[in-house]
Amino acid sequence: MRELIGHAAGICHGTGGRHFAWFARLLESHMDGICAHALHPVTSGKVEGANSMIKTLRRKHYGLPDDEYLFLRIMDASRKKQRWQPPPHPSTHKNPPRA
Numbered sequence: 001m002r003e004l005i006g007h008a009a010g011i012c013h014g015t016g017g018r019h020f021a022w023f024a025r026l027l028e029s030h031m032d033g034i035c036a037h038a039l040h041p042v043t044s045g046k047v048e049g050a051n052s053m054i055k056t057l058r059r060k061h062y063g064l065p066d067d068e069y070l071f072l073r074i075m076d077a078s079r080k081k082q083r084w085q086p087p088p089h090p091s092t093h094k095n096p097p098r099a
Contacts, residue, residue: 001035053077 005027012024027034054074064070 001038002031005031005034050078 009024009027012020012027015021057070057073057077061070061073
């Protein structure tokens with residue numbers, strides 16, 4: 001992967017274009033991170049989502065009397081919600097009930 005990125009950066013430098021040279025420097029300076037992500041595709045998306053949820057709850061519940069209640073609200077909001085599915089409509093049954 002390092003060879004391919006290095007080759008791409010070389011092509012960008014070879015064009016002589018200002019924007020291509022900037023992109024080549026960007027690739028070269030982030031080479032370690034790009035290769036590490038290719039080997040271990042870990043992101044901070046879930047952590048950032050949790051932080052965003054907490055910020056929203058703090059704004060929504062501004063002025064709560066105690067931090068314990070806010071903590072309980074955060075714990076409640078962070079649990080996975082069960083997807084409720086309504087029971088099937090009677091007309092979709094293969095064997096309708098007999099009268």
